[in-house]
Amino acid sequence: MEAYLDNSATTKCNPKATELMVELLTKDYGNPSSLHRKGVAAENYVNDAKKKIAKTLKVQEKEIYFTSGGTESNNLAIIGYAQANCRAGKHVITSSIEHASVANPFGWLADHGYEVTYLPVNEFGEISVEDLRNAIRPDTILVSLMQVNNEIGAIEPIGEAGKVIKAVNPNTAFHVDAIQSYGKLLISPKKMNVDLLSVSGHKIHGPKGSGFLYIKDKTKIKPILFGGGQQKGMRSGTENVPAIAGLGVAAEEIYTDFEKKQEHLYELRGHFIEEVLKIDGVSVNGRQDKNAAPHIVSVSVEGVRAEVMLHTLEDRQIYVSAGSACSSNKPSVSRTLKAIGLKENLLDATVRFSFSVETTMEEVDYALSVMKEVIPKLQKYTRY
Amino acid sequence: MYSAFLIKYAEIAIKGKNRYIFEDKLVSNIISHLKRVEGSFQVRKENGRIYVETEGDYDYDETVTELQKVFGIVEICPVILTEDEGFEKLAQDVICHINEAYETKNFTFKVDTRRARKNYPMSSMEISAELGGRILEAFPETRVDVHHPQVTIHIEIRPQINIYSVRIPGQGGMPLGSAGKAMLLLSGGIDSPVAGYMISKRGVNLEATYFHAPPYTSDRAKQKVVDLAKKVAAYSGKIKLHVVNFTDIQLYIYEKCPHDELTIIMRRYMMMIAEHFAKEDDCLGLITGESIGQVASQTMQSLAVTNEVCTLPVYRPLIAMDKQDIVTIAEKIDTYETSILPYEDCCTIFVAKHPVTKPNLAYIKKSEQNLTEKIHELVQTAIDTTEVIWVDAEQD
Numbered sequence: 079m080e081a082y083l084d085n086s087a088t089t090k091c092n093p094k095a096t097e098l099m100v101e102l103l104t105k106d107y108g109n110p111s112s113l114h115r116k117g118v119a120a121e122n123y124v125n126d127a128k129k130k131i132a133k134t135l136k137v138q139e140k141e142i143y144f145t146s147g148g149t150e151s152n153n154l155a156i157i158g159y160a161q162a163n164c165r166a167g168k169h170v171i172t173s174s175i176e177h178a179s180v181a182n183p184f185g186w187l188a189d190h191g192y193e194v195t196y197l198p199v200n201e202f203g204e205i206s207v208e209d210l211r212n213a214i215r216p217d218t219i220l221v222s223l224m225q226v227n228n229e230i231g232a233i234e235p236i237g238e239a240g241k242v243i244k245a246v247n248p249n250t251a252f253h254v255d256a257i258q259s260y261g262k263l264l265i266s267p268k269k270m271n272v273d274l275l276s277v278s279g280h281k282i283h284g285p286k287g288s289g290f291l292y293i294k295d296k297t298k299i300k301p302i303l304f305g306g307g308q309q310k311g312m313r314s315g316t317e318n319v320p321a322i323a324g325l326g327v328a329a330e331e332i333y334t335d336f337e338k339k340q341e342h343l344y345e346l347r348g349h350f351i352e353e354v355l356k357i358d359g360v361s362v363n364g365r366q367d368k369n370a371a372p373h374i375v376s377v378s379v380e381g382v383r384a385e386v387m388l389h390t391l392e393d394r395q396i397y398v399s400a401g402s403a404c405s406s407n408k409p410s411v412s413r414t415l416k417a418i419g420l421k422e423n424l425l426d427a428t429v430r431f432s433f434s435v436e437t438t439m440e441e442v443d444y445a446l447s448v449m450k451e452v453i454p455k456l457q458k459y460t461r462y
Numbered sequence: 463m464y465s466a467f468l469i470k471y472a473e474i475a476i477k478g479k480n481r482y483i484f485e486d487k488l489v490s491n492i493i494s495h496l497k498r499v500e501g502s503f504q505v506r507k508e509n510g511r512i513y514v515e516t517e518g519d520y521d522y523d524e525t526v527t528e529l530q531k532v533f534g535i536v537e538i539c540p541v542i543l544t545e546d547e548g549f550e551k552l553a554q555d556v557i558c559h560i561n562e563a564y565e566t567k568n569f570t571f572k573v574d575t576r577r578a579r580k581n582y583p584m585s586s587m588e589i590s591a592e593l594g595g596r597i598l599e600a601f602p603e604t605r606v607d608v609h610h611p612q613v614t615i616h617i618e619i620r621p622q623i624n625i626y627s628v629r630i631p632g633q634g635g636m637p638l639g640s641a642g643k644a645m646l647l648l649s650g651g652i653d654s655p656v657a658g659y660m661i662s663k664r665g666v667n668l669e670a671t672y673f674h675a676p677p678y679t680s681d682r683a684k685q686k687v688v689d690l691a692k693k694v695a696a697y698s699g700k701i702k703l704h705v706v707n708f709t710d711i712q713l714y715i716y717e718k719c720p721h722d723e724l725t726i727i728m729r730r731y732m733m734m735i736a737e738h739f740a741k742e743d744d745c746l747g748l749i750t751g752e753s754i755g756q757v758a759s760q761t762m763q764s765l766a767v768t769n770e771v772c773t774l775p776v777y778r779p780l781i782a783m784d785k786q787d788i789v790t791i792a793e794k795i796d797t798y799e800t801s802i803l804p805y806e807d808c809c810t811i812f813v814a815k816h817p818v819t820k821p822n823l824a825y826i827k828k829s830e831q832n833l834t835e836k837i838h839e840l841v842q843t844a845i846d847t848t849e850v851i852w853v854d855a856e857q858d
Contacts, residue, residue, distance in 0.1 A: 386678050387677075389676055389678070389679075389680050389681075390677040392677070393676065459713055459716055459812065
């Protein structure tokens with residue numbers, strides 16, 4: 079049996095999306111900027127995808143800008159907004175557990191004359207809205223928070239944060255990194271007072287190299303790529319029509335029968351947590367109830383290094399991540415795990431299981447049975 | 463511009479009656495290296511010389527780079543080969559060569575002429591003097607300096623006339639395949655690929671043994687070793703790589719022996735297994751990347767204890783080298799970037815905080831007695847399940 083439980087790293091592409099993409103690579107392969115009919119056809123696919131996506135967020139179509147994925151969306155939102163609004167102030171706020179594609183743009187801002195405030199998190203990886211309220215100043219131009227943490231699945235209080243930001247300083251923009259939450263939670267940027275929202279395609283069964291940034295109408299942003307002026311000059315470069323169309327299909331699909339899908343994920347997660355905790359030396363990081371993301375479980379196994387756990391499971395066709403996949407080719411201590419105060423000896427003994435709507439209970443049970451078998455054996459050989 | 467290269471080799475010339483064996487190896491090695499370069503090449507031996515001649519278009523830089531990887535070549539001289547059509551034609555060719563080969567001409571030079579064919583109407587001195595004059599006339603910014611010239615223009619009167627002045631250093635060493643075969647203990651580190659390269663440079667063909675320990679080491683660590691072998695194979699030719707699963711042996715030692723002796727005992731078993739494959743494949747020695755005192759397992763005492771399990775000679779070309787010098791070679795042969803990829807290798811998984819640095823053979827052997835029950839079986843299984851991968855240089 080195979081169990082791919084690394085869906086927060088990436089997912090399998092939706093077959094309908096794949097099929098459409100092949101067609102767009104081989105038949106309707108026009109450039110949306112071309113004046114002839116092949117160009118128009120391509121443009122229609124882009125507009126159609128925009129419409130589908132706008133519907134999932136209940137926003138306007140013109141507020142959707144396609145990018146190459148989550149990293150670009152985050153960069154455009156943070157760097158683009160900060161540069162366009164630097165005269166209003168140079169203070170920005172983010173949390174201490176952001177993904178590298180948010181943390182590093184903030185590092186860049188810090189190097190370029192901006193002042194960055196990093197909000198701490200509690201043991202569950204959640205920021206406090208009070209801390210946020212106290213951090214906002216008259217010269218605060220931007221707050222950026224992730225909605226779901228990619229390593230432990232913590233849900234940040236985005237709705238309350240939005241209210242507080244607009245109440246304290248209505249000129250402060252609010253960016254949300256929704257890369258791990260889109261398709262897993264219901265998101266309404268308007269109700270949540272969100273001005274900018276980043277999404278990646280391949281985390282929701284869309285193609286890699288696809289993503290978008292929601293930019294609330296009238297939000298001032300400077301582009302970070304310059305060229306032919308596509309997408310109203312916000313993101314130059316020929317639109318990746320196949321990826322955009324694939325993303326549109328995947329987005330529509332993931333929000334169809336959404337409650338059922340979410341319930342399925344919570345069921346898998348609840349069962350997995352309950353069973354895995356029965357194994358000696360195993361603990362689960364973050365909240366175990368429904369106040370955390372439905373698809374991520376961070377598991378620490380005392381005395382078993384994450385890499386060893388990962389390769390042992392891999393040997394049985396079970397695929398997981400060590401800490402966070404995005405940093406796995408550079409073994410470094412996870413900022414998130416440190417920030418929630420995880421014990422020193424568990425920092426490199428933590429693996430992440432992440433489910434998708436396609437994950438079955440059988441796969442989860444299979445993973446559990448293998449873990450019950452191998453963990454006691456692995457714990458026998460501890461290292462120094 | 464050049465349609466031929468003159469290949470110079472040094473040590474081979476003194477090999478007496480065996481000289482032709484070395485030369486023939488070198489010729490065939492040059493041929494197989496040049497197969498990686500686009501173009502058609504003829505390699506021929508003539509009176510203690512090797513010429514590489516090109517037919518039609520070829521990439522000069524690629525050809526030189528490839529020739530620079532061939533062990534046994536001391537110098538590569540792009541050469542102009544012409545028929546003897548009188549001195550006037552020779553002078554023209556020389557002027558033309560200088561014009562093309564040097565962008566700026568304000569250098570000092572001398573002309574060095576040799577006549578292998580003594581029936582040429584002028585003496586060597588006359589030719590040099592006359593050509594020197596012609597060059598000064600054609601390029602007034604040049605100056606003659608017969609003691610320390612910046613450029614030496616070589617004229618050799620052989621059946622054909624050879625004109626060359628550019629001399630590109632080669633690898634040196636001995637032609638591959640002229641010595642024998644040895645088994646390299648290849649880890650993912652910086653040292654062992656360098657050690658393999660250095661021994662191979664003396665004409666030695668390589669096989670390699672790598673120990674992995676899944677699930678403690680990953681597929682990427684194994685891929686890294688294959689990639690390193692590929693880089694070494696660019697010089698040493700195809701490498702037969704034995705990949706040994708060492709996990710069970712390692713865990714058994716961990717269970718039964720004092721943990722501070724783990725590494726040293728482990729290394730003894732590695733040497734034993736590598737030697738098994740070495741003997742099976744007629745290797746004449748083992749190669750390791752050890753260097754005195756670099757780590758606990760490479761103190762003189764440790765080396766003596768690991769060496770004790772082998773009957774074949776163990777070649778340790780890095781034994782007296784400093785790390786930085788090893789790194790310099792690793793960078794030169796392009797293994798460094800791969801070596802520093804951060805995948806764990808099996809030597810570091812269970813390494814003790816304070817491993818023994820001065821092991822005593824008697825104590826180590828006593829500890830090894832705890833292993834008698836199962837170790838032979840485990841070693842046999844490791845040997846039986848070893849995977850063989852043939853690794854060759856990457857074609858660019």
